[in-house]
Amino acid sequence: MRRYLLPVLAGLVLGGIVHIVTTLAMPQLALDNAFVRLSKLGPANSVQFLPDATPEEAIIPRADPAFINAVCRYNLDAGVLKVRVPTSADYTSVSFYTRRGLAYYSINDHAAGQRTIELQLMTPAQRAALPEDEEITRADRLIVESPTTEGIVLIRGFVREPGNRTRVRERLANVSCAPES
């Protein structure tokens, strides 16, 4: 029995290393993450509505059914993206995720303090390339820096009771997410 002790102990140490490496690699290796799931909905740099989750199907698992969800999968290779979200009467939020599903920024209607959340999404390099004076005139505009070229913008409108669904959806129909012209 004793002669197995050392190999087993060595194996457990190795197991610890395997665990750490595979956990850290999981976001890169996951084949069915949110970005991949959403790519079935439509092309990048455009707005798509997530169909309401049903018992049979949900594109994003465990999303809150009390919300209307719109997504814009983006690729900033085409240039800076402009995102415009009219807020609804109850609660509206805009969240940003990297391709790997990391939430790096979010804002809601209260924090934005306006009837329309308007912002520009760009990479750090694109921001650095902004002409200096332009940066000053844009001080009142919201600039969001994406750590990755690709990612997800998730726009959510709260439906306080089922009867309000259509109204919230109509309000969010005016969401835009497109390269700046």
Next chain:
Amino acid sequence: MRITAILLAVAVGVVSGLGLTWLASAGALGFGTVKIGAWTTWPKSGTPEADPYSRAFYARSGELPLGSTDGIAFTATADDNGAALNGRCDIHIAGRMPAARFWTLTLYDGQGRLIENASERHGYTSAEVLWKPDSQIEIVLATRARGGNWIPTGGRERVSAVLRFYDAPIGLTGRSSNTVELPAVWQEFCP
């Protein structure tokens, strides 16, 4: 003999390492989570500082975590005594809710899907729930219809409840935070 020892070490390493990652990334081991009563959450999952376990969990499940300015989500898969939530029991969720602009409570089956029912009732929002006079709530998850706040469980053997607070000043410190009070969860009339 030497070869056997090396093979044994490698086998133990691969199996234990992958097994641990498999369980941890399914959220089954509680690595990286904060527990408050029956409720668990991945703190910082909605920020760039999210820890590796929470990143692995969300990448594997395909879910998108709530952004930190958006809200915070707490999941209960067991009651206050640690017994798994069983949709054939009467599950009570009752108490006071922390301050938030809105909250929602949603019921899912063991696979994280909504549960089919005739009234299309999958949860409650704070705007539609019936409040008690002392600003407490009580929601019952059960198979059979009843008055008050009721969410049908469809008799599923495993269910989970997710409580989400939006635009809420909920800060978490430490692994078992006592700064936030969440409703109690208990079960009765189990078959």
